[in-house]
Amino acid sequence: MDKQTLSKDGTPLAYRRTGQGPAVVLVSGAMSTGATLAPLAARLSERFSVIVHDRRGRGGSGDTPPGAVAREVEDLAALIDAAGGEASLYGISSGGALVLEAAASGLPVRRVAVYEPPFADYGGGAGERAEYRRNLTEALGQGRRGDAVELFLRLTGLAPEMIANARRSPMWAAMEAIAPTLAYDDAVMGDGLVPRDRLASVTVPVLALAGGASPEWLRRAAEAVAGAASRGTYRVLEGQNHMVEPGALAPVLAEFFAG
Template identity: 75%
Template sequence: MEKKTLSRDGTHIAYTRTGQGPALLLVSGAMSTGATLASLAAPLSERFDVTVYDRRGRGESGETEPYAVEREVEDLAALIDAVGGEASLYGISSGGALVLRAAASGLPVRRAAVYEVPYAMDDADAKARAEYTARLTEALGQGRRSDAVELFLRLTGLGEDVIRSARQSPMWAGMESIAPSLAYDDAVMGDGRLPQSLLASITAPVLSLAGGASAGWMREAARAVAEAVPQGTYRSLEGQSHMVEPGVLAPVLAEYFAA
């Protein structure tokens, strides 16, 4: 990360800014840092002033306790100030939920786009998320970072064989290092259900995206976001999953944010 800005509570937020044009901030999801979005930022920087950042508690950004979702919205406010006072926002997964909260908070958001915010679409999904929250809180409270990572990977639908393989990989140590931030993503998701009143209060246009190869409930949730936002639009990207390919996503975002 090349630069740092100071959030309202005194936390330093690290970010990288590339390209020229209208300001665009990219927001990562769980178990990731700003570097995760570098491959998306690169093509977008040909038309936009693109900022990627480490969300608080991960990467090169600082952390100030106690955590609150409002502090993450303030982080985005500080970044928007740093890039000129107005920006468009893109967020993936729980990062998309943060983008929607920021847009609803009254920040100067020109346009917003989100990819597969994993809102629960039925009681069974909501119950599973509540159980995840309880078990995650217990694991992190006891310092069991590895168990917390496993809980998250199971929530995403990975099988036990894949998880066992991941534990043996070089990336596992890095995942453990930012495991406490899983609680932050969980908090950003609220109770896991679609926040109808929050979405209805968003005045900026919102593009809600999903992959055509993703689970049905993911596409349903993305469509529900678009329907709940007054200026919402839904679009499915053929052949894509939750691990969306930057080369497919970038042109879609570029067309939308340039409008």
């Protein structure tokens, strides 16, 4: 990231802007920085001015406690301001839940696209999310960052042996470094269910995407998001899973953001 702006509470946000055209802000999900969206940004920058950023507490961005969903919405407001005062938003996974909340909060947003926001209406439901939240809060409160990361990986369905291998890998230290931000992603997911009342207030076009090779509950959640938004559209990217390929995603986003 080579630029910086300040959020409303003074938190420095690291971001990178590439390309020319209407502004688009890309928002990553849990346990990731803006760098994970660089390949997608490169493809979209042929037609748009694309901003990727490190969400607070990650990468080159700072953090100012206490964390709250409203602070991350203010972060997006600062980035939209840096983009010229209006932008379209794209968010993947829990980043999708964040951009939907930003649109519902009245930010100057043209269009919103999300990929597989993990609302659990058709998966584990609110009970599993509540148990995860309790355990995550306890682990982070006791400084057990590694255990917090493991809780998240379990929530995603990663097999125990793969988690054990991850703990022994060189990447584990970097994962522990941003483990406190798991609380931010958990907060933005709310009770874990599709926020239908909030989505009904979003007046801009919303595109909810899912992968054809992803679990059915993620596809149904994306479809529910589109159905709850007043101007929602649902689309499946055949052959894709939660780790969506930029080459499959970019043309669909470009068509949508071009209006």
